[in-house]
Every structure is written in C-alpha cells, then in structure tokens.
Amino acid sequence: MTDADDFERYLALYQAEVPTGIPGEREMRKRIRVPFTDVNEDDVRRDDLTLDEINGWRAYMGWSLWDVIAQRSTEGESGLIPRQEYETISFLQIWALYPEMMREITDAVGVDGLIEIGDRKRHQVGTKNNITRIWSPANCCHLGRAIALELGLESPEDRPRDLDGVIQFARRLMYGTWGAGPGFACGNDYKVRILDQELVDRFLDDEERLDDPDRRAVFRRFNATTELLGFLVHYDCRFGLQDTGPYEVPGGGFMLVRDHWLHEPAYPWTASTEGLPYCVIEAMVFRPDEPMDVKINDIGTTFTKPVDYLRHLSGVAVYAKDQEDTPMSELRRIDATEMQEITARSMSATTQLYRMLAEKDREQKIRDGINVYATDHIRPIARDAGVWEQLKPRIDELQELTLAGWPNLADGQAATVLAPLFVKGLAYRPLEEAPTR
C-alpha cells in the first residue's frame, strides 16, 4: 500500500475505522468509557478529571475534529494567504497562552459566570460568542500540545493541569449553551437549535417572501458577497460566518439563522470595511418540495443534501447589527435597497482587502494570521467576561513556544506535521496517566 492509499483510508474513516456523521458519533460514544462529552450540572464544576474522563474526551474530540475538517485537508494552498502555515503556528501560540487565560477568565467570573456566558448565545444573534468558540479553542490547545511534542519543544509531563482546565472551560460553556446532555453539535445530531423560541418567532414574523426572482437574486448576491468578505476579513478562516438551526417552521419547512461579520474592529485592516455594519444577520426560511437533510457542524457551517439548499429559499428577514456592542433591542431590519448597497460596498472592500493582502510579504501575513487566530478564538468570551484588555497584550506578542516552532512550520513543514496529527488522530492519543495533582 502506498502512502497515498494509506492517507486515503484515513480520510475515508477515522483511524481507518469510524465513519463520519451520526453513525460515527454513535460509534465513538460506544468506545469511550465515560460519557464525558455529555455535560451536567455537577460534573462541569469539578476541576480535577480522571484519566478515563480526559481520554474519553480526547478520543471523541479527535473524531469530531476529523469529522469537521478531514475532507478539507486536501484543499491545498491559497496562493494569497499562507493559511496552513499560520494556523499550524497559531496552535502553538494558543497552547502557550490559552490555558492560563482560561483560568483568568474563570477567576474573573467564576464557574457560574462562565456557564452564564455560555447561555448568552441563546438570546442574541450577531455575537461571536458562539459554538465555534467552544469547540475550536479546545481543539487548538490539544493540537498545539501535540505539535509541541512532535517538534520536541515540550515533553508529555509538562504543564500537567492544563488539559483538565481546557476541557472544563469548554464543558462549562457547553453546559450554558446546550444544558444537560451532549455538548457538541454532532452529539445533537448536527442540529444547533439553540436560539430562544421568542427570537425564532420574531424572525418568522418579519419574513418577507422571495417569490419575485429579482428579489431572490438580490438576496442571494447579498448572502454570497457578505460571506466572502467575512472570509477575507478573517484571513480565510470561518470566524466570519456562523449558522444555527434548522428551526422548525409552522406548516412545514425550516429556518436557518446566519451571521456574517463584516467590520471587525479588532483588526487594523478593517479600515477597508469602515461604514459597513459590524454584522449582518439572515433568517432564511426554506419550504422545500423534496426531502432535505440539513446538518450544521461544530463550527457552525451548514451542509445539506441536496447541496443547492438556496433553491428552496422561500423568504428572509435580514438585519444589521451596526456596532459590536449594539444591543438586541437595536437590531435593525434592512430592506432590499440597503442589501444592494451593502453588497456593493462589500465588493469594494473585498477588492481593497485583496490588494492589501497581495502586497503584504509572506512573513507579515503569517504574523497577521496568527493574531487573527489567537484573538478571535478567545476574544468573544474574554470580552463577555470583562477581561479582554488584560489578555490582549499577550495575544499580540509571539510567545517563546511559538517562535521556537516557527522555523520548522513556516517553511513548508506545516502540512507534513499537522496532517497526521488530525487526519490519523495522533494528536489525541490516550494519556498514559492522569495529570499530577
């Protein structure tokens, strides 16, 4: 068997054994000794975890990461942004910083405060405090640790308590978001029905039908163009978009609620997006005339069968959240005329950002990408906890561990190091003993 054949086997099945989707999730549940990927009122409060709990979490998380991104592992290079390089180095930066930062956030608000922050996403849209900020930071820390071990920058005995802290930080946010039970989107059968019914009802009341093909075309262009800008603002990663749902619609059909972040004040290059809303929110109502399978994964991306879900779009309600701190009471509906204006300005901003990126040197783009990754994964939670300003200076400074990994990872080794860690699940090998207390 060639290396390529071997790699294909690991892309087809996790660890060449476990499938993707709900069957895979159920298989992973059978394989772990304690159901620690479910959360409850009591077990999110403990600080010390058992070896079975840590390893069970890691086994499930390894499959979950593969489930989300293994198929993307072949997407290759950008030609504009060295994303694989900056992401891989970011994992070191995040592993260097986040365990301590997660302790600081928890110290500031307490466990109940953290649970309450997890709950906030149920009552608002246009917030980056979303499910991606639960799942992804936890994954980044585990990957960062694995890369540090792989490169010989750390040993397995180093920082024994940090994995417990990372896992419990995520689980407390999960409990606030989902309540007792499965803490992952995949564990909830890929349904992210977390918004209050009151909000869902409000969006349904505001629905405007798209029977007119011209109106439909205006929305579709608005949706695609703002999503594209969200990718560029966030250096080609998915921080710029998030879906929840599918919510049931009376009379049949379903609704997806989508956020696109256009003007993120955390980054200096968003001068290009000045004048655009911080975020636009699309409540999209579908009334399909054929069976549709709708899944939302743990980073809030929708996948459907059949793929062209927008063909079944029946109506929309679209809103702007003008500033990051705009309260829900000031969420503003936008009409077709404003959608066209935002589309035009988004296209212009896309061109400006693209030109800026084309002119930047590679090293600066890696540094910018690391900053986006290390900032956006924790800033929403840290802001809600009121401690972002105390964390920011450390985020902005490349850490010793990050700099130690840079030479290997920036110059062509990123894919070689990273691919087996997540495609084969090697980053999530069981720990041999519980962390030293």
Place this chain on the structure above:
Amino acid sequence: MSVDLDGVREIGVGINVMELDQVVEGRIRFLDSPQEVLSFVASDAVASSIVISRGGTTTFMAPALASGVCGLITLQGSPESHLGILSREFGIPCVMSAQFTEGIQTARGETIPADGTLVRLDVSSVPEGRILLVPDDGR
C-alpha cells in the same frame, strides 16, 4: 473516453460541488497569482471564463467569485473546502480536484487545458463533475 455526436469529448473529471441543470460553457483561464487574478477581473473576459485555481481556498479567488465568473475548476480541494462552500453560495458551477487527460503542463507539472480552450462543465450529477472539450470553430 466518450465523444458526443457534436464532437464534444471528456478531458477531465473532478468532484462536482453542486448538481445543476444549466449548461456551462466558457473559455479556460488559469490564475496562478494574486496579480493575475486582479488583472483578470479588470478585463472584459470575466463572464465568459471558466477559471482554474490550484487550491481550494476561498480568498485567492475572491475577486473572481465576486465578479461573476461562469465556472470554476480547482486542482485541489473538496466541496467542504472554503471555495466549495462559497461557490455554492454564489451558485457558480464548480468542479474540484480535477484531473485532466490532456492539455499543457503548468510550471509545476500539472496538466490543464491551455488558456482560451473552450470547455463545458457537466455538473448535472454528483459526486462526479466532468470537463468536456468543445469543438471551437470560432477561435
């Protein structure tokens, strides 16, 4: 290799992002650098072009997506890649991880149709998308 009555024949296959009924024909343009992308979108060839991108990420092709190319082909990536997701949102037919049986060699040794070649994307079914060479009397 199949050849239709009208002389159309298959020269490549890949993963089709989205099943579409429409017939998509355009002239190939391989874009290999951000500068080439910017020059391309400033030209009047955008709407009649099927562009080839090496990678499956979104940002590299951002101006081409926003400007309304008629089709996309990538040499890497899958429908779950960012470019796959965005081509779906724009409704732009897209065949990913395409492999060609004939054409010219890129500087990296990949086989692709030469710029200006008239092709048709067969995106009528999933998972496979086909790239067909169209007889071109008009060139």
